[in-house]
Amino acid sequence: MARQQPAVATGGGREIAPATGKLGVMLVGLGAVSTTFIAGVENVRRGRALPIGSLSQMATIRLGKRTDKRAPKIKDFVPLADLQDLVFAAWDPIPDDAYTAAVKAGVLDRHEHLEPIKDFLQGIKPMPAVFDQYYVKRLQGTNVKRGKNKRELAEQLREDMRNFKQSAGVDRLVVVWCASTEVFLTPGPAHQSLQSFEQAMEQNDQSIAPSMLYAYAALMESIPFANGAPNLTVDIPVMERLAEERRVPIGGKDFKTGQTMMKSVLAPAFKARMLGLSGWYSTNILGNRDGEVLDDPESFKTKEESKLGLLEHILQPEVYPELYGKVYHKVRINYYPPRGDNKEGWDNIDIFGWLGYPMQIKVDFLCRDSILAAPIVLDLALFFDLAGRAGLSGIQEWLSFYFKSPQFAAGLYAEHDLFIQQTKLKNTLRWMMGEEQITHLGVEYYEYADR
Numbered sequence: 001m002a003r004q005q006p007a008v009a010t011g012g013g014r015e016i017a018p019a020t021g022k023l024g025v026m027l028v029g030l031g032a033v034s035t036t037f038i039a040g041v042e043n044v045r046r047g048r049a050l051p052i053g054s055l056s057q058m059a060t061i062r063l064g065k066r067t068d069k070r071a072p073k074i075k076d077f078v079p080l081a082d083l084q085d086l087v088f089a090a091w092d093p094i095p096d097d098a099y100t101a102a103v104k105a106g107v108l109d110r111h112e113h114l115e116p117i118k119d120f121l122q123g124i125k126p127m128p129a130v131f132d133q134y135y136v137k138r139l140q141g142t143n144v145k146r147g148k149n150k151r152e153l154a155e156q157l158r159e160d161m162r163n164f165k166q167s168a169g170v171d172r173l174v175v176v177w178c179a180s181t182e183v184f185l186t187p188g189p190a191h192q193s194l195q196s197f198e199q200a201m202e203q204n205d206q207s208i209a210p211s212m213l214y215a216y217a218a219l220m221e222s223i224p225f226a227n228g229a230p231n232l233t234v235d236i237p238v239m240e241r242l243a244e245e246r247r248v249p250i251g252g253k254d255f256k257t258g259q260t261m262m263k264s265v266l267a268p269a270f271k272a273r274m275l276g277l278s279g280w281y282s283t284n285i286l287g288n289r290d291g292e293v294l295d296d297p298e299s300f301k302t303k304e305e306s307k308l309g310l311l312e313h314i315l316q317p318e319v320y321p322e323l324y325g326k327v328y329h330k331v332r333i334n335y336y337p338p339r340g341d342n343k344e345g346w347d348n349i350d351i352f353g354w355l356g357y358p359m360q361i362k363v364d365f366l367c368r369d370s371i372l373a374a375p376i377v378l379d380l381a382l383f384f385d386l387a388g389r390a391g392l393s394g395i396q397e398w399l400s401f402y403f404k405s406p407q408f409a410a411g412l413y414a415e416h417d418l419f420i421q422q423t424k425l426k427n428t429l430r431w432m433m434g435e436e437q438i439t440h441l442g443v444e445y446y447e448y449a450d451r
């Protein structure tokens with residue numbers, strides 16, 4: 001990591017190395033989310049669009065008392081990499097360049113947002129991927145690395161990272177997994193220690209998924225790694241330990257975009273008002289490649305686990321058995337090609353109130369999956385880079401805001417409530433910069449505070 005200039009002294013906060021030079025954003029997968037992210041950043045850089053949905057670019061952060069009227073934009077408060085300094089690279093088993101992949105994904109308007117930056121997008125060609133159809137049944141790839149075992153493949157990924165850093169002249173790298181959802185795996189013996197993991201790679205053990213090889217390669221190269229899919233990837237003891245040892249930030253899992261984002265807003269509202277819940281039925285239709293991959297039951301199981309966990313954590317049925325002890329929660333994803341990336345997510349929510357009287361809420365979210373995910377990729381790339389420069393390593397729980405199944409330290413539980421996550425994110429930024437935490441107590445504004 002480049003430290004050409006003295007670190008920023010932040011008055012009681014962390015020492016943060018400045019964001020000098022370029023930041024290389026390496027994306028695993030060059031599909032709908034990645035291309036929407038890359039094309040979006042380039043359109044923003046050219047002044048052709050706004051980075052809507054990105055906290056790092058658009059949100060403000062209040063500092064001090066409400067009467068101080070200090071609320072800078074986050075990007076003016078913390079030393080983030082500038083959008084002009086981002087350089088992109090990707091791996092994908094499908095050899096399409098970013099322009100072709102974006103046209104095929106069909107998310108962005110070709111004439112408005114792709115043609116004007118065609119040359120730029122065509123310049124981003126995916127490196128051969130570490131890919132194995134065993135882990136993503138519905139895909140076939142030709143742009144694939146060959147090696148005698150998984151360890152050798154991981155070494156090839158490390159070499160890609162070093163080569164890109166050198167050829168693109170970037171100072172720092174971050175890796176974000178934006179590739180397909182892999183089949184469901186549970187942590188096993190191979191995931192416990194570096195020794196068992198490396199041995200398993202050499203023996204081509206099936207419990208080592210491609211995503212883990214990317215994560216291992218990134219950590220060995222001291223590069224922060226964020227996981228946008230529900231795969232285990234960095235959510236295993238060996239990766240957590242490796243990240244601590246090598247002083248690298250990690251985090252995941254699964255970008256929190258449409259339906260789950262709404263769930264993490266509505267469920268805390270019911271709990272805040274002590275309203276009961278008897279059932280939550282969520283179904284989706286989507287027709288993009290992600291939908292096709294998730295049509296495979298084994299990949300869907302990974303997604304389902306990620307989507308189901310949240311309600312239980314938010315509602316705490318063990319604390320409130322009368323309200324949340326018998327919740328019927330169902331999640332379905334249906335592949336329906338005519339919709340492309342424009343997903344429709346329906347929720348039928350059965351709640352009950354005073355004296356147990358039932359009520360219903362229906363949510364019909366006609367969302368655009370990758371439009372919601374792209375700003376998350378941007379924020380994660382910038383905040384993981386910031387975390388690295390601030391010397392934060394291991395799981396970055398303060399970035400739970402962006403994930404459906406946030407990773408957390410042993411002995412804790414995940415925080416899913418979007419507004420607690422937002423407070424945690426902003427307070428972490430204040431803490432990094434040596435500013436006071438905001439507790440929202442506010443007695444100091446009233447007369448009785450002096451008594």
Ligand SMILES: NC(=O)c1ccc[n+]([C@@H]2O[C@H](COP(=O)([O-])OP(=O)(O)OC[C@H]3O[C@@H](n4cnc5c(N)ncnc54)[C@H](O)[C@@H]3O)[C@@H](O)[C@H]2O)c1
Nearest residue numbers: 029031032033092129178179180181229255257289290369
């Ligand atoms: N869009 C959203 O709202 C959203 C939300 C949460 C999570 N996600 C997850 O993000 C990921 C990307 O979504 P998408 O809509 O861009 O899907 P996509 O199918 O358009 O793109 C995924 C790309 O990853 C590639 N890929 C698969 N295995 C790979 C490997 N081993 N190495 C390199 N590339 C590989 C595929 O070839 C494909 O091009 C999915 O796992 C999805 O579940 C998306």
